[in-house]
Structure formats: C-alpha cells, structure tokens
Amino acid sequence: MCCRCCGVTQQKVWVFGIGTLFAISGLLAILCWPSFIDKKIFKSLPLTPTSNTFDKWIELPIPVYMTMFLWNWTNPEEVVLHGAKPNFKQLGPYTYREERMKMDLEWHKNKTVTFKTRRTWLWEEELSGGKQSDLITVPHLPSIAAANSVRHSPKLIKIFFNAALNDNGGALYVTHTAKEWLFDGFYDEFLHYAMSLNNPLVPPIESDHFAWFLNRNGSKEFEGAFTVHTGVGDIKEMGEIKFWNGVNNTGWYEGDCGRLNGSTTDLFVPDEPLEKALTIFITDTCRIINLEFSGESVEIEGIKGWKYEVTPNTFDNGQRNGDMKCYCPVNRQPDDCPASGATDLGPCAGGAPMYLSADHFMYADDSYASTITGVEANYERDNFFIIMERKLGVPLQVNAAVMVSLFIEPDEDIDILRGLTSFYAPLFTTASQAVINKELASELKLALNLPAIGRYTGVGFLCLGCILIIVGIVLTVKRKWHGQTAADRAKLISQENINDSQVEQEQCK
Secondary structure (H helix, E strand, O other): OOHHHOOHHHHHHHHHHHHHHHHHHHHHHHHHHHHHHHHHHHHHOOOOOOOHHHHHHHEOOOOEEEEEEEEEEOOHHHHHHHOOOOEEEEEEEEEEEEEEEEEEEEEOOOOEEEEEEEEEEEEOHHHOOOOOOOEEEEEOHHHHHHHHHOOOOOHHHHHHHHHHHHHOOOOOEEEEEHHHHHHHOEEOHHHHHHHHHOOOOOOOOOOOEEOOOOOOOOOOOOOOEEEEEOOOOOHHHOOOEEEEOOEOEOOOOOHHHHEOOOEOOOOOOOOOOOOOOEEEEEHHHOEEEEEEEEEEEEEEOOEEEEEEEOOOOOOOOOOOOHHHHHHOOHHHOOOOOOOOOEEEOHHHOOOOOEEEEOHHHOOOOHHHHOOOEOOOOOHHHHOOEEEEEOOOOEEEEEEEEEEEEEEEOOOOOOHHHOOOOOEEEEEEEEEEEEEOOHHHHHHHHHHHHHHHHHHHHHHHHHHHHHHHHHHHHHHHHHOOOOOHHHHHHHHHHHHHHHHHHHHHHHHHO
8 A cells, every 4th residue: 555645644553553563473473483383393293104204214314324344353373372462453344325114014002103124234335444355354153152151061061062163163263254244144064063953952043154144134024023102192202112022121131221211213202301311222232222411512414413422331230330230141140240341242142252342342441452452442433422403302413333242261171262361352343323414404404493483583573563663653753754744734724724713703793
C-alpha cells in the first residue's frame, strides 16, 4: 500500500501495528524458538523404520577404515638358540575400507530392535603402508595355546602331548604372508591334528585353517545378534545395549565387568553431560570399554567436539581402581592377577594366554613391554579415542585402536618352550578409524545452528519492530508524517472557520 494513498491516521496504524507485530514475533522467537526447535530435533532422533536416523544407522554414510598392523618377530632363532631378548617390529598399516550393514532386523514392542551386523572389508592399496604379500613371522598361537592348556597337567600327560606336538606340526613360530594372517588363512597341520582328535575336553575347533579374521569378511553371523533400545519413549536409552545373543552378560568376567551396557558405537545417547564417560562394547574386545572425558575440545568440519579416550584405568585389573578387579579371571584371583594395563582374554579365547591393551602397551605396567624390544608407545599415534558432538550424540572422529598380545613362558616338558624366558609377544594391532564427511557435517551443523538461527532472527525482528515504533514516535512528536503539514493546515483553516462562524453569531446577537 502506498503511503501517499493513506491518511496520517492510517500511516500510524500501519507503522505502529507492523512495528508491534515484529517486536512481539521477535520476542517470542528469542524466548521460545530454541527450546521449541530442540524438542522437535530430539523428537526426530529415536530409531524407527521411517526416521532420518534409520538411514544413517542401517548403513553408515561415512567411510570407515580398518587399519591393521602386524608384529613381525625378527629374531626367533636367536631367542631359541642364544637366549636373546625377543624383538618385534610393527609392520603396516594394512588398510581395508569397511562396509557395514545391519541385517535381520526385528522390531519389538518394548521399543528395542534386534539386528546382526555384516562387515565387509575391501583392500585399499593406496592407504596401506605394506603389501599383502609381506612375509611376517608370528608366534604359533595354536601350539602355544595347547601347551598352555596342559601346563599344570601330570608329567606323563605332558610327555605324550609333547610327542604329539612335535609329530603334528607344532611350532614356536611360523611365517606367512600378511594376507594369510589377516583374512585368507593358511592350512595348519597342528589344527588339523587337533580337529581329528575331536576331544570333548578342549574348545571346539571349527577349521584346520588359521587367520586372525578367518571367515569373517562378509559374515553377518560372527558378531552375533544385538538388541538395543531405539530411544522411542525415552531418548536417554537410545542405542543402549539390552542383550547380546539373548543375554545381558558376556559370561567371561564376574559382576559388572561381565555386564553388557553402553553402545555398539552406532548410536549414542544425545545431550549427556560432558563429564560422563562413553561406554562401548566391541565383540573383539570381549568387554566394555569406558572412554573418559579428556577436557579437550576439537573442531572438525566447523563442528565443536569433545575428546573421550582410554586412560591408565581402562585396562586395569584392580591395582589402580578396586572396581576393576573383576577383570581378573576367577581362576587367577586373588594373588595372580595380571599387572595393570592389559586385560586377560583367556576367558573368551578358550583359555589361550592372550591379552588386550592399548597399542605398544601404552599405559601398561613395565612388566609387559620390558620383556621384549621394539615397542615404543606414542600418545598421538596409539591413542584410542572418540571425538563426540555431545548435544546430538554424533561421533565426529573415531580411532578405536587396541593391541592383542600372547604371553609365552618356558616349560621344560615342552620342547618348543624349553629354555625360553617369559615374554609378551604382540600379535596384531587393529584400529577402526572414521571421520565425519562434509555432507553429514552440513546436516549436523544445520541441526545444531537452528536454535541460534531462530534466536538471531528473533533479535532482528525485535530490533526492526523497535525501530519502526521509535520512527513512528519521532514522526508523531515532530509531526513529520506524509501529508501532516497539509492536514495541519486544513485543521487550522477549519478551526479558523469555526472561530469566524462563532464571532459572526455573537455579532448577530
């Protein structure tokens, strides 16, 4: 509407009306919009078949890489013949792109969903620091695990075992390619012999081939079935593990150490306090891992995240924190618990003397690394961490790095172990790595900035409304409205005419 077409009163109605409308709208946006939009965003987060979260959960929208380092035993002959200190050299990384897909979904009435995860790993030559054809010498796990199982048996049994070990491919160490060690596997004579025995007293042996990840590439069965809360009805339960293969305890460790809780790393509870640790469960680690708040903030793709990482307490066995003593296997309590810094994986590894720790024995007691040479912990390189955007519970960067080692100790009744000095042999280091991409970061930034966008828009509206009202007041006080002069002149002339009329009337009287 053109102001020239309006009278002064109409102009005032328009200016003061629009100014008041803008001011009230701006004030409401400032006071109500942030909480309103946050509620809308949080309401959209729970996992349902039609939610935006579902598409990102069913198949990860960002590239994930599994980087593997294999530890090459460089001097096994010198160790056996001359009692030299074992030396290990970390080779790699051998990098694989990981494709992760949720399968066999079952939605339950109690707001949970059960699923299996299929992981497929694809070789990435350009991202790798080694070739799949690299020859690597590693302690022979089947022989050492078997020898460990009869360590405390009567001497006669050990004599028969030693003969069988020597006659059927038993060895202290073997050499194979990186590809064989990781996924492809190699025929193992001793495993074939053990399978043929069909001994009910030992854990079942499913194959006469051996690899660290044998038959796992492309399998949906290996990790089992997880049941997690969808967050529907209670956002503070979102992603929390309720069952694994139908139970809520791993069965490997006592008390809280065996209890399943936390996240599978695919969904995290949003809007948690910064100081609250991240709890995750990865099947390969056989246990939950608590990542503690470091207090360090990191900006990735313009988004502020907070760093959560392993600490000296993570792989403790009760020496630093009494609550962690339950990670000491029952058969080793109370006086034979592992030193702090590595978890005994024996309960979930069929009794094999395997240990889980941070890479290069970082944070571990000196009794681990001091038995060998070649390990040298580096915080920047070896740290296990997640950088988390805490409000919406979105990981911005992940480096889930752990090392598995094998404890080898002498046994005078077993030829391959006779005369050795006890040592911890690192076998492999695995790290799952991912960084949020630009596309997902843009979505996340928009969701995070919507409250501020509404707030600043409200400030703009409020300012505009106040300016209009102030302009209206100034124009009114100074009588500067369009057509105000003509209106005033007309009013004055009208008033003069009225006065003249009154004077004439008086004269006529």
